[in-house]
Amino acid sequence: MSLQDTKETRKLIMDTAGKIITCRAAIAWAANSLSIEKVQVEPPKAGEVRIKMTSSGICSSDDHLLKGLSPVNFPLIPGHEGAGIVESIGKGVRSVKPGDKVLTLPIPQCRECSSCLHPKGNFCEKRDILPSSGLMLDGTSRFTCKGEKIYHSFGTSTFSEYTVVHEIAVAKIDDAAPMDKICVISCAVPTGYGAAVHSAKVTPGSTCVIFGLGGVGLAIVMGCKASGAARIIGVDINEEKFPWARALGVTDCLNPQNLKKPVQEVVMEMTGVGVDFAFEAIGLPETMTAAWDCCHLSYGVCVIVGWAPQNSQLSLDATKVITGRTLKGVALGGYKTRDCVPQLVTDYLRNKINIGPLITHQLPFEQLHKAFELYHAGKTIRCVLLF
Ligand code: PAD
Ligand code: ZN
Numbered sequence: 001m002s003l004q005d006t007k008e009t010r011k012l013i014m015d016t017a018g019k020i021i022t023c024r025a026a027i028a029w030a031a032n033s034l035s036i037e038k039v040q041v042e043p044p045k046a047g048e049v050r051i052k053m054t055s056s057g058i059c060s061s062d063d064h065l066l067k068g069l070s071p072v073n074f075p076l077i078p079g080h081e082g083a084g085i086v087e088s089i090g091k092g093v094r095s096v097k098p099g100d101k102v103l104t105l106p107i108p109q110c111r112e113c114s115s116c117l118h119p120k121g122n123f124c125e126k127r128d129i130l131p132s133s134g135l136m137l138d139g140t141s142r143f144t145c146k147g148e149k150i151y152h153s154f155g156t157s158t159f160s161e162y163t164v165v166h167e168i169a170v171a172k173i174d175d176a177a178p179m180d181k182i183c184v185i186s187c188a189v190p191t192g193y194g195a196a197v198h199s200a201k202v203t204p205g206s207t208c209v210i211f212g213l214g215g216v217g218l219a220i221v222m223g224c225k226a227s228g229a230a231r232i233i234g235v236d237i238n239e240e241k242f243p244w245a246r247a248l249g250v251t252d253c254l255n256p257q258n259l260k261k262p263v264q265e266v267v268m269e270m271t272g273v274g275v276d277f278a279f280e281a282i283g284l285p286e287t288m289t290a291a292w293d294c295c296h297l298s299y300g301v302c303v304i305v306g307w308a309p310q311n312s313q314l315s316l317d318a319t320k321v322i323t324g325r326t327l328k329g330v331a332l333g334g335y336k337t338r339d340c341v342p343q344l345v346t347d348y349l350r351n352k353i354n355i356g357p358l359i360t361h362q363l364p365f366e367q368l369h370k371a372f373e374l375y376h377a378g379k380t381i382r383c384v385l386l387f
Contacts, residue, residue, distance in 0.1 A: 017088040017098070018043050021050075025160030026368055027145055029075045031068030036368060039077070039150060041162040042142040044090035049170050051102060054179035056158040057081035057359075057382045058375050059187050060214060060283065061106075061307055065132075065153055069309040073134040076151040077143055080106035082158030083183035084387075086170075093167045095338075100172050101179060103186040103345070104156040107331055108169035109338040122336050126168060128155040137166060158183075159368065161387050171341040176349055180362060184215070184355050184382050185344050187332070191305060192219025192281065193344070193353065194333015197227055200277050200303045204228030207275045209267055209294045210250075212282035213241040215358055215382040216305055218248055220279045222353070225249035229277075233270065235263055235287075238378040248357055256290075264293035278302045285312045292316060298324035305330060358382045 025039040044050045062078045064070060082104040086096050096102055108124045115121035126137060134151030135141055142164035143150035143157070157163045173182065192215070196202045208224045210217050213236040224232050225248065234242070234250035242253040252270065256263040268274055274296035280288045283306030292302045302325065316327075335341065347353045361383035363371050371383045 021162050023161035024365065025077050025143070025157075026079070027075050027150060028066055028078055031074070032066065034066060034078075034368070034372070036366060037145050039143050039145045039160065041160065041164060044088060044093075044142075044164050045136070045138065046091040047093060047167050048090040048136065048164050049093055049096055049102070049167055050087045050089075050162060050164050051082075051084040051104070051170070052087045052162055053082055053084040053158055053160060053387045055083045055181070055183040055387065056385045057183050057186070057188060057215070058371055058380075058385065060216070061154075061187070063375065064283065064307055070132070071310060072132045072153065073151045075145070075148065076134055076153045077157035077160050077163070078153050079158030079160070080104060080154035080156040081183050081187035082156060082163070083177070083179050083186065084163075085179070087162060095167055096170055096172045101175060101177055103171045103173055103182065103341055104158055104163070104165055105169040105171055105337040105341065106154040106156055106187060107337050108155065108166060109336050110168045116336065120334070122334050123331055124168070126166070128152065136164070159365075159385070161365070168338070171338050173342050173345040174349055177345050180386055181355060181359055181384065182345060182348070183384060184358050185341060185348060188215040188219050188358055188382060189353065189355060190333040190335050190337070190341060190344055191331075192216040192333070193223040193226070194335050195279060195303050195305050195330050196220050196223025196277070197333075199328065199330040199334040200279070200301050202227035202229055202277050205230045206277060207231040207233070207271055208277040208279070209233040209235060209275045209291065210279045210281060211235045211287045211291050212280065212306060213245045213250070214281065217279070217281035218245060218358055218381055220281055220305070221245060221248045221250055224277070231271075233267060233275070240378055244357065244360070244381060262290065264290045267294040274300050276300060280304050280306045282306045283308050285314050288314055289316065292325070292327060295325045301326045301328070303328055303330055359384055362386055
């Protein structure tokens with residue numbers, strides 16, 4: 001059955017609205033223990049939306065939780081980079097209706113909290129990361145398996161045929177969006193492209209360095225290129241990423257493991273003065289420090305995108321903090337998600353952003369383990385699971 005088929009979708013909505021749905025979902029019973037199970041998904045409560053998923057990307061942040069690198073409650077359903085069709089809505093939901101194409105938002109936009117009300121803030125206080133409860137805002141879960149409560153993750157849990165998400169974490173998107181690919185505009189694209197274009201505001205003619213050439217790092221490359229950067233240096237220990245990176249505009253590729261000096265010294269030598277913009281898209285304190293050390297002392301901007309493990313600390317040379325460089329972190333590109341993500345979809349449909357190169361693999365959901373094997377072997381940029 002094709003989910004793009006509106007008639008089938010309508011039938012499905014009529015059959016299931018208001019009922020508990022039994023469907024397949026991936027459950028992480030503990031760290032490093034993932035299996036596909038039959039789960040029960042409750043109907044949405046007030047302010048919630050139940051979504052029939054069509055696709056979900058595998059992001060390093062899912063892997064981060066699955067490895068137990070941040071505290072979460074298990075068992076949980078992972079996944080946050082999702083696209084789907086609204087199956088039913090709870091009381092009071094106005095921004096979407098059954099049949100709408102939507103993206104899930106790992107950072108919601110409640111439009112009421114201090115972050116949402118501030119012109120520059122996007123780290124909504126109603127998110128469920130840092131810290132994570134794994135529960136909906138009313139303190140309960142919508143998933144059970146074999147009679148046991150299953151926790152949500154990122155407030156999205158997209159590795160499930162059906163999920164329940166708060167209305168504030170759903171973006172209605174253009175009807176023309178291809179539902180087997182568009183999921184990457186739920187996380188990788190806003191995160192990376194936005195880090196360059198919206199957060200760092202990369203300038204024409206500038207020099208940039210990007211640490212980590214995965215889905216997020218390559219979306220940063222796309223943002224740097226679109227902003228007119230003249231030189232884009234890509235750093236990764238996996239040289240299989242280099243051809244993809246070059247195709248998107250990386251001018252110089254460096255593998256730190258093959259260098260005789262620390263990568264930041266090599267970047268300094270290559271540029272003479274340091275880079276205008278440095279990005280870290282790996283999630284390790286040592287590469288964050290290296291990115292900072294690549295920046296021009298007086299006007300370089302270092303943007304941290306990678307998610308470091310719990311309790312890790314950054315250590316910087318304190319004497320060189322006063323020189324004028326900027327260090328900043330950014331989540332989801334700094335975008336106010338419900339306002340901006342639908343526009344990114346429209347920009348893609350108008351050929352202003354190309355998401356094609358980020359999606360190297362698409363696999364049916366039941367091949368989840370193969371998808372993770374490919375990801376861990378460094379063979380994928382984004383592998384998209386299809387439901
Ligand atoms: P990915 O695993 O696809 O890519 C990471 C890349 O880094 C891979 O190509 C690795 O080979 C490379 N790498 C690993 N270790 C090193 C090293 N020591 N030196 C150089 N290269 C290395 O991940 P991703 O692109 O999905 O995500 C990247 C990070 O961004 C990750 O930490 C993730 O949790 C974070 C993230 N942040 C946000 C946000 O909003 N800030 C959103 C989504 C993802
Ligand atoms: Zn993500």
